[in-house]
Amino acid sequence: MQITFLGTSSGVPTRSRNVSSIAVRLPQRAEVWLFDCGEGTQHQILRSDVKISQITRIFVTHMHGDHVYGLMGLLASCGLAGNPSRIDIYGPPKLEEYLRACGRYSQTHFSYPVKVHTVQPGLVFEDSEFSVHCTPLTHRVPAFGYRISEKDKPGRFNVEQAMQMGIPSGPLYGRLKRMEVVTLPDGRVINGADLCGETQIGRSFVYCTDTIYCDNAVELARNADVLVHEATFAHQDAELAYQRLHSTSTMAAQVALNAGVKKLIMTHFSPRYAPGNAIEFADLLKEAQAIFPNTVMAHDFYTHEISRRAVEAFASAS
Template sequence: MEITFLGTSSGVPTRSRNVSSVALRLPQRAEVWLFDCGEGTQHQLLRSDVKVSQLTRIFITHMHGDHIYGLMGLLASCGLAGNAQDIEIYGPPDLSYYLEACAKYSHLKLSHRVRVYGVSPGLLHEDEEFKVSCGLLKHRIPAFGYRIVEKDRPGRFNVERANALGIPSGPIYGQLKRGETVTLPDGRRIRGKELCGETETGRKVIYCTDTVFCEGAVELAQDADVLIHEATFAHQDAQLAFDRLHSTSTMAAQVALAAGVKRLIMTHFSPRYAPGNNLQLEDLLAEAKAIFPNTIMARDFMNYEVPRRLNYEL
């Protein structure tokens, strides 16, 4: 699992930061999942190492323009390029009406391979490897955070020991690899777990924006390997954060601390903290690290490999 930040500014783009979008790359299945799609996202994709041809799912947090204005253009480009795979889009119930209106007035026929699902809190998607759920955050309009959970995987199967026990190769190996108990033709019962190494714990990635500090974010982020959380304002601008229902750097750190996450990555920064101003983004990072030391600050085109649980070194 590798995260690529395509846009890390809030509200409007700057010279160095585009508006919100994050790509989650799943190389084991050659898929890309996109979270939010602000204006210019497809240009950011073209400048990155992310392959648009692998895009299969898009998750939209809410209906503000800096999170959705790039979606229709991206879908149109995917259609013109003749992308062969289905694209499933998840977001607030109004998202389907927005896309229908855009398609109608721009005279675009959306591909039949594009499917849109209105979300509500709970499980959204599950397959053999992943579960995706969402929860309500606290913003001026309905906004959802997303939780991506990689399922646990059995440890390495000990082929040498299986051979020594005289277990015939074939479908039985697959059952044992899954940890099942198998009865051999000679009557012996073999427990697959005894032939596999330690279970590999699945990773958890959480995406929370836009929101002021809320218990919904804490609940969603429980025991996460990586929490991507907005940090629009500095702590001294907390009143602005409360007025606009956004988070400060310290609020993001408090969510991470309360949820017991392993790593916090802050994003969605106000342009008011540009170089040369009294407060700069390095000040927001220092504020967050005073509460939650394992914090880093996202920048456009930053790649972050989500580590296995054995290694959380900085």
């Protein structure tokens, strides 16, 4: 599971930071899930290693322009780039109405199915490998945070041991690999768990923006491997954060600390902290690390991989 930041600025793009979008790449299934799609996102994709043809799901946090203005253009380009079989879009109320209006006034017609799902708190997607949940955040318009949870997988099935035990190959191996208890034709009862290695622990990724500090974000991020959280303002500008319902760097760190996450990646920075100003991005990082040391600051095209090995190592240490 790889996270690539396509835009890390808040409100407006700058020369070095585009507005909000994150691509989560799932190499094992050749899919990309996009979180938010600010203006210029498809240009950012072209400058990255993300393949536009692999986008299958798009999750929108809220309807502010810096999170949705690039969506219609991206959807139109997806059809021209390889005719995807289907794209599912998840987001708040009015998202479908917005896209229909864009299509109507621009005379844009998709050559592939596009399904818009209006999300409610709780489970919004699930298949055999992943589930996605959302929860309301605290912002000026309805906004949601999202959590991807990968399901645990059985450990490696020991084929050699099964053969030595005289277990006939075929469908029985599949059942044993799923750690079922199987009765063999000769009457022996075999527990598949005895033939499998340690369970591969599923990975988790949480995305919270835009929001001020809230308990819902803490609960959504509980024990996550990676939390991506907005940090629009420095601690010194907390009053602005309260007025505009955005987070400071210290609020993001407090969410990470209270949720017990393994890593915090901050994003969605106000351009007011660009190099040369009285407070710079590096100061926001120091503020957050004073509360939650395992914090990094995202920049455009920054990629972080959540590896199974790292997750399992952390679980063993715990």
